[in-house]
Amino acid sequence: MSATIVLFWAAGLIQIGDAGVNLLLPRPLRSRENLARVSPMIRQVFIVHWFYVLLTLVIFGVACLLYAPELTSGAPLARFLCAAMAVFWGLRVPIQLLVFDREFRRRHRAADVAFTAGAIFLAVVFASAAVRPA
Secondary structure, rough: OOHHHHHHHHHHHHHHHHHHHHHHHOOOOOOOHOOOOOOHHHHHHHHHHHHHHHHHHOOOOHHHHHOOOHHHHHHHHHHHHHHHHHHHHHHHHHHHHHOOOOHHHHOOHHHHHHHHHHHHHHHHHHHHHOOOOO
């Protein structure tokens, strides 16, 4: 078994773990209270988008766990999917650091650092596989 496959299994677990953590976020974000102040359509769009992000994380995670050999093969489709996941996670790092509320991130520093480190890890793992020749 190659180290790359083990890294992909770790990436799968991180992404599924991230989806799980996101299920716990509504309380600290006071989502119910905050969403009560917006129009029903904005609330519905927010909830649907949140669901789709969680679904995407689970799909990415399961793909990494079940199809690590294929994703690390260097085949064109595998390289494309790895590049897409690298972009997904690579963009998430500056969003985490520059867009999200600094005070909230400071209050939850350990989670912030863990999430940022995880996103960097995922971006590097997927980018490495994306440039791997067949």
